[in-house]
Amino acid sequence: MLSPALSLYVHVPWCVQKCPYCDFNSHGLKQNLPEKEYIQALLADLDQDLQRFPAMQGRELHSIFIGGGTPSLLSAQAISDLLNGVKQRLVLSPNTEVTMEANPGTAEADRFAGYFQAGVNRLSIGVQSFQQQHLDKLGRIHNGDEAIRAFEFAQQAGFKRINLDLMHGLPNQTLEQAMQDLQQAFALGPSHLSWYQLTIEANTAFASRPPKLPNEDLLWDIYEQGHLQLQQAGFNQYEVSAYCRDDDRSQHNLNYWRFGDYLGIGCGAHGKLSDLTGQRLLRTEKVKHPKGYLEQDRDFLFKQWAVEPSDLAFEYFLNRLRLFEDIPKAEFENLTGLGLDTLESSISDAKQQSLLEENEHYWIVTKKGRLFLNDLLNCFTD
Known part of the structure; x- marks a missing residue:
């Protein structure tokens, strides 16, 4: 196994209110945000990871992603303290991508400028829709005008790389309304769009009270x-739900889907690390609830486990098949430690179903394979 690229995920668990479709680890903010204490806890969490996994020390960070929740509830000073603390502990290059999620309802021009000055160089704005009836149904706290202003604030602050999150297949949404959201996004001129269909997830308000969604034909x-x-607007699809202009792909997400390593700090954050000495992959999960996470002098690790060798191929392809690019055979061997012979039956099955093709160095997902990704992925289950 060769050492893959290393990323850092930072989770901020608070939101103004919990959205009914959201199954992420997020909590409605019921009191003042304990941002100073949380930044201290995040850096202590990172210190513990570096002590637990000393091989991570000295490895250059490929990317940082600050997600949530609503990270833009944090002040610019808090983000600056966080990133300075990370730089003291890990190696960053001038090209390290630093992405932060922001919600339009918490957007302020001065705050966005402060994030940019703190070292954030890519912003991801959770618009979801520009239309009030859909925003209301989704439980969003912003309106369409605020979404537009948030984008303008980001541009004025100096951000060149801006992603907009848009959802489609919303309750009672028409085809025309879905296309209007896209056209409004195009008019703003983002470099990246995450455009994905609303799905009803377990343990959400929508799961207990399902809204009326468009039928399959309309979807x-x-x-x-x-x-x-x-x-037609110049966006190229490079991942199941990600489109970009001028090859402005999310480097952090690319590292996820290419089965790279990532440290995860913050409430409920997950990590994936290659243990090169033991020739195994480790996964980590941190304490989930903010109250428990902020307890002093605690171990932030909730659990850690090694991926079973029998599950490695499935986990690799579960990630890799999201990307619209050929899959290097050498990469599979390097990142899993498995030989190509372990895949003979699976690859044969996928080829027989016309889901996959191959040459000497690559596996190539067919057009049919893209349409039936679940069927393709099932070829790699035991």
């Missing part, structure tokens, strides 16, 4: 016409 029409409009 397909929205996807097909939306994909065409994205292409």
Whole structure:
């Protein structure tokens, strides 16, 4: 196994209110944000990881992603303290991508400028929709005008790399409404769009009280016409739900999907690390609830486990198949420690179903394979 690229994920668990579709580890903010204490805890969490996994020390950070929750509830000073603390502990290059999620309802021009000055060089704004009836149904705290202003604040602050999150297949959404959201996004001129269908997840308010969603035919029409409009606007699809202009792909997400390593700090954050000495992959999960996470002098690790060798191929392809690029055979061997012979039956099955093709160095997902990714992934289960 060769050492893959290393990323850092930082989780901020608080939101103004919990959205009914959200199954992330997020908590409505019921009191003042304990940002100073939380930044201290995050850096202590990172210190523990570096002590627990000394091989991570000295490795250059490929990317940092500050997600949530709503990280833009934190002040610019808090983000600056966090990033300075990370720089004291890990190696960053001038090209390290530093992404932060922001919600339009918490957008302020001065705050965005402060994030940029603190070292954030990519912003991801959670718009979801520009239309009030859909924002209300999704439980969002912003309106369409505030979403537009948030983008303008980001540009004025100096951000060149801005992603907009948009959802489609919303309750009672028409094809025309879905296309209007895309056209409004195009007019703003982002370098990246995350465009994904609303799904009802377990343990959410929508799961207990399901809204009326568009039927399958309409969902397909929205996807097909939306994909065409994205292409015509100069956006290239490089991942299942990600599109970019001028090859401005998210380096952090690329490292996830290419089965890279990542440290995860913060409430409920997950990590994946290659233990090169033991020829194994380790996964970590941190204490989930903010109250427990902020207890003093605690071990932030909730659990740690090694991925079973029998599960490695499935986990690799579960990630790798999200990307719209050929899959290097050498990468599979390097990142899993498994030989190509372990995949003979799975690859044969996928080829027989016309889901996959191959040459000497690469596996190539077919057009049919892209349409039936779950069927393709099932080829790699035991």
